[in-house]
Amino acid sequence: MSVKKKILIIEDNEQNMYMITYLLESNHYEVIQSFNGMDGINKAIKELPDAILLDIQLPEMDGYIITKELRKIHLLKEIPIITVTSYAMLGDKEKSIEAGADGYIEKPIDPDIFISQMEEFITKKNQNRRK
Ligand code: MN
DSSP states (O other), rough: OOOOOOOEEOOOOOOHHHHHHHHHHHOOOEEEEEHHHOOOHHHHHHOOSSSSEEEOOOOOOOHHHHHHHHHSSGGGTTSSSEEEETTTTTHHHHHHHTTTTTEEEEEETTTHHHHHHHHHHHHHHHHHHHO
């Protein structure tokens, strides 16, 4: 791998943040952490990550609002956004896509398939962009 891909994680739960960071770093990704929406949006603008992993349930701004805000920013229009939704919350997936996300990964995260799930969305997004 030539250049490390940079992933911004916006997640308020320390344990999930720890696990997602661990999985990404052990797969040669660079990780930027953010624990709330406002900070996450600022970091997205500053760092221009290759993808954003976004928790839906966050204090103050939820993941849908954050997705919509990110999509309003010209520089971030094409960045893959993958939401992390809770399995129990019906409608989260549809609402994520409506808000402008490219895909969703259900919690609890399965460490064995997490990276491939994420990469699939990033690849799909990049292919669509080239059409
Ligand atoms: Mn949360």
